[in-house]
Amino acid sequence: MNAEAAFFKATGLSKSFGGAQVVTDVSLDIGANQVIGIVGENGAGKTTLFNMISGIVRPDAGNMMLDGRPFSPKNYLGAKASGISRVFQEQALIPNILVYENLLLSYESMFTRLGQILDKKKMIEMAKRIVEPVGLDIDVRRPTSDYSFSKRQLIEIARACLVPTELLGIDHPLVLLDEPTSALEKDDEETFRKLISRLRKRSSIVFVSHRLTEVLELTDIIYVLKDGHLVERLKSSDADERTLHGLMVGRDRESDYYLEARQIDEFSESNVFSARGLSRADEYADVSFDVRQGEVVGLGGLMNSGKSEFGKGAAGIVPPDKGEVVLCDGPPEAPSIHKLVGKGLAYIPAERLTEGMISAFTASWNLSLAGRMENFVNRFGLWRHRHEQKVTEKYISDLSIKAPGPSAICATLSGGNQQKIVLSRWLCRNPTFMILDNPTRGVDAGAKEEIYKLIRDLCARNVGILLITDDLLELIGLSSRVIIMQHGRIAKVINAPARSKPTERQLIEAMLTEVTPPDPDLSHHGSESAS
DSSP states (O other): OOSSSOSEEEEEEEEEETTEEEEEEEEEEEOTTOEEEEEOOTTSSHHHHHHHHTTSSOOSEEEEEETTEEEOOSSHHHHHHTTEEEEOSSOOOOTTSBHHHHHTTTOGGGGEETTTEEOHHHHHHHHHHHHGGGTOOOOTTSBGGGSOHHHHHHHHHHHHHHHHHHTTOOSSOEEEEESTTTTOOHHHHHHHHHHHHHHTTSOEEEEEOSOHHHHHHHOSEEEEEETTEEEEEEEGGGOOHHHHHHHHHSSOOOSSTTOGGGOOOOOOSOEEEEEEEEEETTTEEEEEEEEETTOEEEEEEOTTSSHHHHHHHHTTSSOOSEEEEEETTOOOBOOOHHHHHHTTEEEEOSOIIIIIOOTTSBHHHHHHTTSOHHHHBOTTSOBOHHHHHHHHHHHHHHTTOOOSSTTOBGGGSOHHHHHHHHHHHHHTTOOSEEEEESTTTTOOHHHHHHHHHHHHHHHHTTOEEEEEOSOHHHHHHHOSEEEEEETTEEEEEEEOOTTSOOOHHHHHHHHHSOOOOOOGGGGTTOOBOOO
C-alpha cells in the first residue's frame, strides 16, 4: 500500500440517467484507515456515487484509483474481488434462508469438495468467524427471519465489513456503508460503533447517514453533496449539525424543527379512531385508546414493545385475535384493511420497499395503486391514464419529489423521494385517519422537515394521526400525547402539549421501568402531564 497517496481517489465523477444529471464532477480522497462521512439530502447523489464506486453503474465521466492503481470495475462482482464491500440502504438479506447462507452468499464455490459437494460445516465455521468478533449473539444455523430487523441489519454489516478480510484475505478493504444504522436498536448501535473502531485499524470506511450527530462522532472527514455537486469538504472536528444542515439544504435548520407552534392541543370530543381491547397472541394485549380530529398520538417503546405489530393490527393488515376498532362515526368492527381503507384509513409501513411500494414500477403506477377506483376509472370502466399522470404531477410538485416525471421508475429514486411517493398514494384518497410507522426512517433532514410540515397540514384539516416511531425527538416534537408500550401493553400515557414537552429521559424511563398495566381509562383522554 502506498502510504503517501490516498488509498482511494475519485476525480471528476459524473452520472446522468435519462437526461437527468444526478452526479456532476465529484472528486474525493479516502486515506488508509480513515472513516469518511458523506451527507446530503435525499437525491443529492450519495447512493449513485456508491453505485459507481462499487461497479453497479459506470460513470459517464471521471476516473478512480484504488491503492495507487487505476480502478474501473465492470460490475459489483468485480468491485468485490478488488476489496470493495457494501451495505445497501435497504436490507439485501434473504429472510427465508439460514444466517450462514446469507453471510456467504455467492461464495459457495469456495466451500465445495470435488467441485460439487458443499461443505456446510466449513461454511458454518467461517460464518462464526465473521459474526463473533462483532459481538453478535446469534446462531448462524438458524433462519435469518428468526432475528429482529435490527439484528438482521447487524448481520448485513458484519458481512460487508468482515467477509473481505476473513474470507477473501484482502489486507485493506474499502467498506461502503449506506445508512447502516437507520434500523438499529440502541444496544446494536453501540455494537456498530465498536465494530467501526475495530475495523478502521485495517480498512477504509465511507459512511452515509442522515443522523448528523453520528457522522460527526464516527468520521474524520465529511463531504457534503447537494443536487449532485460536491459543495464542501471539511474536518469532522471543525463541523457541527447546524453547519452541515445549512450546507446540505442551502438554509439554516428551522429552530421550530417539529413545527410545535402549529400543534393542536385543544380538541373536540369527536374521535376519528378508537381501538377497543385489541389483542394478538404474543404481540400485544388489551390495547385501547382514542385519536381525536387533528390529533397526533405518538406510540413509542422498545423494539420488542409490540408497537409496530399493533399498528398492523389496528389497520387490519395482520388482524388481531380479538378487539374492535371504530373509524369516525362507523360501527365497532374487527379490523380489516379492505374495509377500513374504504372508510378513510391510510397506513404507511416502516419498510417501504418490501411493504410500501413496487419499486420496479413507475411513480404514477405506485401512486394510483391504492387510489379510489372512481378517481382513476371512468364510467365505462376504462383507466383514466391522463388523469393518473396529472394527479402524479400534482404530488411531485406539492411534495417537492425529485423525479423526472410520473414515468420515473421508483427504484431509481432516492429513499426520501420513494417515501413521498408512498405518502402521495394515500393523500390522493383524502384520508381521515393515518397510521404512520417510522415515516422518516432513512430520510434526510430536509425531507424530514417537509414530512413534518405535511403532518401539521393534515392535522389542520382534522385528520387524526397515529405516529409510531423509534425516534424519540420526533415522538416528543410531533405528538400531543405519547403512549408508551411495554411487552405489548400500554405502560404509560404522557401528555405532550406544545408548551410543556416531556424530555427524552422521561420517555426512556417509561420504556424501561416495569409497571403493571394501567387503568384502561388512562389510555383514552386522561393522561399524565409531562410536567
